[in-house]
Amino acid sequence: EAGVAQSPRYKIIEKRQSVAFWCNPISGHATLYWYQQILGQGPKLLIQFQNNGVVDDSQLPKDRFSAERLKGVDSTLKIQPAKLEDSAVYLCASHFKGQTIPDTQYFGPGTRLTVL
């Protein structure tokens, strides 16, 4: 079974520029998550989708971050404009309740963003 796909794997931009990340979850997984992982910390949830609807975006900095999952499959996360503190790994994860054992989330390889 194919895992969660993400692209690009690495991105370097200057502050105030825009950047977008793409994620394709495991086939059939209805729930998709975007996490931010800053060096030395655990992943922090940014947004959770159930199909094409947002379940939880309480920790998404909405002044600069946006995300969509229009057809309920793949998703994009955008940062506009980027700040130095956005340098992190952006992880996408997916889940389908009861389909996997154990019943938990599975992660993609992440996009490592460096903001200069």
Add this chain to the structure above:
Amino acid sequence: RKEVEQDPGPFNVPEGATVAFNCTYSNSASQSFFWYRQDCRKEPKLLMSVYSSGNEDGRFTAQLNRASQYISLLIRDSKLSDSATYLCVVNLDRGSTLGRLYFGRGTQLTVWP
């Protein structure tokens, strides 16, 4: 207060050693519990679930104490390949969907020959 607290380490142990990691969680409504492993510059991967009765997978044993809101992971006979960061994770289930996963900051383990 953070949802999940872990000692970040690092733990440096020789091959063959036994090492234990602990974590505590703040929300008593948490429903499910996991240990994830994260290799350097890689994504987190599920290591094992944690059950109230305790569970074992080869050299790895996980324990959960709901009363104390405490989770542990024991690694016996450490191998060089066990070197990684171990993330303690808790979840508030939301019925038909999986709730938010809360991650600890991770405990770094280095096993040396």
